Amino acid sequence: xxxxxxxxxxxxxxxxxxxxxxxxxxxxxxxxxxxxxxxxxxxxxxxxxxxxxxxxxxxxxxxxxxxxxxxxxxxxxxxxxxxxxxxxxxxxxxxxxxxxxxxxxxxxxxxxxxxxxxxxxxxxxxxxxxxxxxxxxxxxxxxxxxxxxxxxxxxxxxxxxxxxxxxxxxxxxxxxxxxxxxxxxxxxxxxxxxxx
Numbered sequence: 685x686x687x688x689x690x691x692x693x694x695x696x697x698x699x700x701x702x703x704x705x706x707x708x709x710x711x712x713x714x715x716x717x718x719x720x721x722x723x724x725x726x727x728x729x730x731x732x733x734x735x736x737x738x739x740x741x742x743x744x745x746x747x748x749x750x751x752x753x754x755x756x757x758x759x760x761x762x763x764x765x766x767x768x769x770x771x772x773x774x775x776x777x778x779x780x781x782x783x784x785x786x787x788x789x790x791x792x793x794x795x796x797x798x799x800x801x802x803x804x805x806x807x808x809x810x811x812x813x814x815x816x817x818x819x820x821x822x823x824x825x826x827x828x829x830x831x832x833x834x835x836x837x838x839x840x841x842x843x844x845x846x847x848x849x850x851x852x853x854x855x856x857x858x859x860x861x862x863x864x865x866x867x868x869x870x871x872x873x874x875x876x877x878x879x880x
Contacts, residue, residue: 702737709734721786725767729759750810757806761799765839765849768792772847796843800836807832820877827876831869838862 709717713727733756740747770780771789810816811825838861843849856862 702734702741706731706734706738718781719783721783724783725760725763728763729756732756732759746815748810748813748816750806750813750816754803754806754810757799757803761796761803761836762839762852764792764796764799765843766851768796768843769847769849793844796840800840803836804829804833822876824876825873828869828872831865831872835862835865835869838865 709727709730713724717727718724733752736747736752736755767784767787768789770784771787771792773780774784775789808826808829811829812823817823817825838859839849839855842855842859842862849855856866
């Protein structure tokens with residue numbers, strides 16, 4: 685009976701720990717950290733990882749280290765794209781946030797390129813991770829990487845060529861090309877990972 689209580693307490697700790705950390709980071713972000721360039725982007729990315737952690741606790745599945753890293757890096761990439769859009773607004777005379785002086789277009793272009801590369805590498809490692817392959821009973825998940833690369837390139841095209849990286853959710857809701865890529869990735873992931 686005591687073992688059962690310890691197990692239950694441990695499960696609750698795994699669920700409530702990320703929620704508590706999420707609240708602390710959000711409060712710190714709202715009060716101070718959002719004004720510090722680079723730190724603001726990492727706070728945003730941490731929030732996505734914590735949501736992933738809570739989701740995994742709720743449905744009781746283990747997380748690959750690589751999916752955590754991929755999620756963090758993808759969130760960094762998207763937040764940097766948003767900061768780049770803020771720089772474009774600043775160049776046209778509108779200052780949207782205090783910490784924008786800690787960024788410039790060259791830095792953000794390089795940081796986005798590095799982040800995009802790391803996202804791709806992390807996703808490939810996730811797709812060939814032995815624990816993931818065992819859970820999904822496949823060694824072909826790496827084939828979905830082509831859609832991840834296509835999605836990243838499309839987002840970079842929207843950011844660098846079309847200069848429309850204002851909001852990741854807005855882009856997701858309006859860009860038909862990106863929607864089709866995400867659907868193709870999801871379909872290929874389901875077919876390869878779950879179709880038996």
